[in-house]
Amino acid sequence: MMISFWDFFIDPVLRAPTWGCILMCLASSLMGVLIFLRKRSLLAETLSHATYPGAVIGVSVFALLFPLHEEWTFIAVLGGAFASSWLGLKAIEWMEEKGKVRTDAALCFVLAVFFGVGIVAASAMQSALPVWQKQVQMLLFGQAATMTDVHIAIYGCLALTAALFLFLTFRPLQSSLFDRDFSISAGIPVSILDRILFWLLLISLIVGIRSVGVVLMSGMVIAPAVAARQFSNRLQTLFGLAALFGVLSGFLGNYLSVMGSLAFSQQGQKMTLPTGPMIVLVGTIFALLSLMFAPKRGLAFRIGRILAFRLRCLRENILKGIWKKESLSFDQLKEAHQISPLFLRYVLFRMKREGWLSRKEKRFGLTFDGRQKAASIVRLHRLWELYLAESLGQQVENVHRTAEEMEHILTPEIEERLTRLLANPTHDPHHQPIPEKHESILGN
Amino acid sequence: MAADELQIAVLAAIAISCGLIGPFLVLKRVTMFANSLSHTILLGIAAAYLFTSTLWGGGLFDISTLLIGAFAAALITAFLTEVLIRLFRLQEDASVGLVFTALFALGITVVTLFTRDVHIGIEAVVGNADVLQFRDLKLASLLVCMNLGAVTLFYKQFQLACFDRSLAQTLGISCGFFHFLLLFLAASTCIGAFRAVGVLLVLAFLVGPFLIARLFCHRLPQLVFWSCAIGVLASVFGVALSRHLLSAYDLALSTGGIVAVLIGVFYVAAIFISRLKRKPLTVHPKDQ
Numbered sequence: 001m002m003i004s005f006w007d008f009f010i011d012p013v014l015r016a017p018t019w020g021c022i023l024m025c026l027a028s029s030l031m032g033v034l035i036f037l038r039k040r041s042l043l044a045e046t047l048s049h050a051t052y053p054g055a056v057i058g059v060s061v062f063a064l065l066f067p068l069h070e071e072w073t074f075i076a077v078l079g080g081a082f083a084s085s086w087l088g089l090k091a092i093e094w095m096e097e098k099g100k101v102r103t104d105a106a107l108c109f110v111l112a113v114f115f116g117v118g119i120v121a122a123s124a125m126q127s128a129l130p131v132w133q134k135q136v137q138m139l140l141f142g143q144a145a146t147m148t149d150v151h152i153a154i155y156g157c158l159a160l161t162a163a164l165f166l167f168l169t170f171r172p173l174q175s176s177l178f179d180r181d182f183s184i185s186a187g188i189p190v191s192i193l194d195r196i197l198f199w200l201l202l203i204s205l206i207v208g209i210r211s212v213g214v215v216l217m218s219g220m221v222i223a224p225a226v227a228a229r230q231f232s233n234r235l236q237t238l239f240g241l242a243a244l245f246g247v248l249s250g251f252l253g254n255y256l257s258v259m260g261s262l263a264f265s266q267q268g269q270k271m272t273l274p275t276g277p278m279i280v281l282v283g284t285i286f287a288l289l290s291l292m293f294a295p296k297r298g299l300a301f302r303i304g305r306i307l308a309f310r311l312r313c314l315r316e317n318i319l320k321g322i323w324k325k326e327s328l329s330f331d332q333l334k335e336a337h338q339i340s341p342l343f344l345r346y347v348l349f350r351m352k353r354e355g356w357l358s359r360k361e362k363r364f365g366l367t368f369d370g371r372q373k374a375a376s377i378v379r380l381h382r383l384w385e386l387y388l389a390e391s392l393g394q395q396v397e398n399v400h401r402t403a404e405e406m407e408h409i410l411t412p413e414i415e416e417r418l419t420r421l422l423a424n425p426t427h428d429p430h431h432q433p434i435p436e437k438h439e440s441i442l443g444n
Numbered sequence: 445m446a447a448d449e450l451q452i453a454v455l456a457a458i459a460i461s462c463g464l465i466g467p468f469l470v471l472k473r474v475t476m477f478a479n480s481l482s483h484t485i486l487l488g489i490a491a492a493y494l495f496t497s498t499l500w501g502g503g504l505f506d507i508s509t510l511l512i513g514a515f516a517a518a519l520i521t522a523f524l525t526e527v528l529i530r531l532f533r534l535q536e537d538a539s540v541g542l543v544f545t546a547l548f549a550l551g552i553t554v555v556t557l558f559t560r561d562v563h564i565g566i567e568a569v570v571g572n573a574d575v576l577q578f579r580d581l582k583l584a585s586l587l588v589c590m591n592l593g594a595v596t597l598f599y600k601q602f603q604l605a606c607f608d609r610s611l612a613q614t615l616g617i618s619c620g621f622f623h624f625l626l627l628f629l630a631a632s633t634c635i636g637a638f639r640a641v642g643v644l645l646v647l648a649f650l651v652g653p654f655l656i657a658r659l660f661c662h663r664l665p666q667l668v669f670w671s672c673a674i675g676v677l678a679s680v681f682g683v684a685l686s687r688h689l690l691s692a693y694d695l696a697l698s699t700g701g702i703v704a705v706l707i708g709v710f711y712v713a714a715i716f717i718s719r720l721k722r723k724p725l726t727v728h729p730k731d732q
Binding site for chain 1: 557696
């Protein structure tokens with residue numbers, strides 16, 4: 001069977017899981033940003049587990065009252081899940097404030113006890129209402145495939161309510177997130193806002209458990225926020241990007257689940273890749289890629305910046321070394337800089353081509369530009385030594401080490417001010433001459 | 445041995461092994477890390493099974509497989525979380541959450557692909573205390589020995605790592621090593637227990653009895669002792685209650701779940717009792 005890309009959005013069987021996953025990921029990623037910024041991401045883990053007993057009890061009560069309307073069970077799931085996760089939230093708050101229990105222990109304890117209630121209730125269902133048990137069991141790891149158009153409507157409404165609320169209360173929300181005390185004094189009803197936000201968090205969780213499952217729901221709350229945080233400091237952008245990552249992982253996770261199940265089922269027996277783990281895996285991949293490659297904050301970018309700085313230090317140290325001795329052979333350079341000879345050769349080759357070095361009879365000397373550059377570095381070094389010794393009263397023996405580092409960092413403006421502060425000095429504390437400042441230094 | 449006694453024995457053994465290390469986990473504020481471990485052991489076991497079954501044909505529930513799995517799970521979880529915090533500079537709560545959900549999702553996917561069965565994941569979370577065998581008791585008592593041995597041998601080190609890291613460092617005790625040892629013990633306890641009672645009950649046993657004991661006593665040896673004792677009490681009551689409900693009302697309930705709920709009930713009761721006891725003190729503080 002071939003499934004085209006657009007079938008996922010319009011096909012009567014496929015569209016409900018697709019839209020359901022997209023909408024629920026949208027809601028959970030928006031709420032995720034809020035608890036991520038409050039550094040309480042793990043709250044989502046406990047609260048999503050706390051939805052389970054309510055959902056199970058809700059389904060049981062529903063099964064006893066309306067045994068003929070199985071297609072409306074999800075209303076009982078939503079209601080029960082909301083009630084019990086609200087109780088879980090209250091229990092955590094009580095334990096933290098009145099019980100003087102630390103946050104992590106309170107979270108863990110509430111999670112275990114509430115989930116325990118859920119398991120007891122589920123096992124009671126297994127013996128008393130065995131037909132309805134699969135309605136409950138699929139909530140553990142999520143099952144998007146059995147959703148229908150009614151689910152889209154309900155979940156869509158709930159997810160859009162959350163998004164709309166964030167949009168309407170954006171300003172007060174922003175100020176309460178970043179400066180709580182100011183917002184309180186400015187007359188913003190922070191505690192009411194907080195309470196509504198927690199309700200919305202619960203709503204996004206109970207919407208999510210249908211497709212991702214209670215066990216993995218917290219991953220879907222955390223991952224998009226982590227990914228978005230790498231790209232921006234602005235709250236609007238954070239919400240936008242998190243929503244984008246959430247929607248993408250919802251869609252791709254469902255896509256992989258459907259296509260993967262098809263692919264593996266062809267080799268004989270039928271099997272289903274559960275939707276929840278797929279969505280969470282896709283979300284995590286987005287988060288990891290952002291952590292790696294996001295501009296400015298990403299690991300690759302930071303490592304690149306460090307390496308570029310090290311390379312600059314190496315080049316400047318080579319220039320300085322040659323300046324002091326007029327010319328150096330390759331072996332002498334290799335001894336002075338403990339790096340691989342191959343890399344050193346490459347650096348020297350580049351420096352020669354860029355016109356800093358010249359090579360005569362197997363010895364490296366400086367060009368005119370190179371000499372000027374080297375002199376300016378030595379000048380910075382000795383200025384800094386003098387500054388440490390004279391203005392900060394450091395021991396003369398100790399100043400060399402810091403100057404070795406500062407010579408690569410000092411800017412022309414600081415050099416200017418140092419010169420003025422030290423009254424245009426001519427000798428450093430070791431009685432070495434400080435080179436004159438040249439105005440016509442090229443490059444770098 | 446009859447099924448009920450076996451159940452009580454296994455649950456009590458697991459309660460004791462959790463009670464021995466639980467206080468240190470709570471005091472070190474790493475219980476959410478224990479929660480992480482309870483999720484990641486699934487991947488650890490899957491990886492260890494693939495590893496041992498190809499090398500020497502080890503079975504899924506061999507001691508060697510389980511120990512390698514516990515070690516791998518503890519190592520992977522601790523390593524990845526630290527990498528996210530240190531190297532990627534992600535805040536701690538998000539790092540913990542991201543790592544265990546991702547690893548658990550991976551574990552579920554791997555297990556589903558290899559066994560073509562989703563129910564293993566459910567069993568891992570929920571456990572099944574009603575199909576216990578004698579070798580589960582052997583495994584559980586091995587856990588007790590391991591945890592008891594580690595805690596008695598390194599009691600001072602654990603205590604220092606919990607309360608006074610700088611003193612521990614001055615005395616030349618490697619906090620990092622003992623932190624990891626604790627995580628490894630927690631992981632092996634989760635693994636040893638997950639088939640019998642599910643990782644969920646392990647979490648309840650790790651945190652709950654300590655929180656209850658803390659309401660009444662404040663010295664570490666007493667806390668450890670009472671954590672074990674309360675865990676054992678909850679298991680005995682849990683099995684009895686489960687048996688009673690089955691015979692009186694024909695209601696087969698998950699024993700592991702009942703024990704977890706009982707621990708919660710004990711906590712609430714303990715809070716009330718401690719409130720009642722404390723009341724005279726708050727009325728006449730000067731009488732003390």
